[in-house]
Amino acid sequence: MKKRLIALSAVLALPVAACSGPAAEEAAGEQGDGSSLTVVLANTSCVLNFPVYSALAEGFFEEEGLDLQVEAVNGSSAVLQAMLAGQADFGGPGAVPVMAAQARGEDVVYFMNASPGGSFFLIAPEDSGITGPEDLAGKTVGVATADGNEVVFVDVIMDGAGVGEDGFEKLTVGEGGQAVAAFERGDIDAYAASSDGFATIENAGFSLLDITPPDVDYMFGNGYAAPRDLIDSEPEALEAFGKGFYRAVQWAEENPDQAIDNCAEYQPQEVEDRDYATRLLEISALTRVSPYPEDPWGSMRAEDWEAMLQDAVDAGHVEEGQVDVDQVYTNDLVDGFQP
DSSP: OOOOOOOOGGOOOOOTTTTTTTHHHHHHHHHHHEEEEEEEESSSSSTTHHHHHHHTTTTTTHHHTEEEEEEEEESSSHHHHHHHTTSOOOOOHHHHHHHHHHHHHOOEEEEEEEEEOOOEEEEGGGGSSOGGGGGGSSSEEEEEEESSHHHHHHHHHHHHOOOTTTSSSEOOOOOOHHHHHHHHHHHOOOEEEHHHHHHHHEEEOOOOOOOOOOGGGGOOOEEEEEHHHHHHHHHHHHHHHHHHHHHHHHHHHHOOOHHHHHHHHHHHGGSSHHHHHOOOHHHHTTSSOOOTSOOOOOOOOOHHHHHHHHHHHHHTTOOTTOOOOOOOOTHHHHHHOOO
């Protein structure tokens, strides 16, 4: 089994300039004027967005000639709203919301696959005897919501394991503490967890096994998208973002403690429990690892988009023929992301 990681009025403008750190300040002084962009993230967690915040704190964006401002909202829909309202230049939504936006006529394009390892894990307690999805026949799999992407994630896995929808039960149990309680009561045998869900359940005392199979390798997590005209007019600035981001991914592999320290500057309450924050960072880092190591980091495959589009059609998020995969993403900037 392969380890994997998937309201506009509530916009939180984060004080990035005040918390950039000495490396960023030194780099900014050396670089002078550069491109200036605002990115909007899909959640307010520093640890889940560690590449952005570490790239800021360590001066990677400035070294690439980019002056980056950061805002954070709750969810992909709010990211797209902020972008389309002109409150941010680009952002980090999920693939399906971008396809839905294109179906509505919005020319928003994915330009970087920032979470090639996906957004979800199928997890089970180590002492349960469950070592793969085929062991879940006749058992119950918990999901956070009844209509979220994790439902499709579970269905694809179970179909691939030869367990049809009538061969197991899906139970909506919520996330965080609610998922912990569901395991404690014995209501569920496995759970489709996000990165923070995985860390929360482990932090509650469960030893967990990741039983996610390769069937869902195509389901990459949130990446970065921008209006097509920005991609056309500011390709170097977006390449600078991608390169700084990827540098931070690689840097954090060697400097996890400093990555947590950086988050203590931006979101101190998030890292008060250092052990939890460290585990969350480890799990979040798995989402940055591509199942296709031969491909350039940040790139996307047409067949993965086709599979996700079919999932979106099946789920009713878009209609057949509304979205052209060739128009919804681009790999044109990927070479600029590489070290």
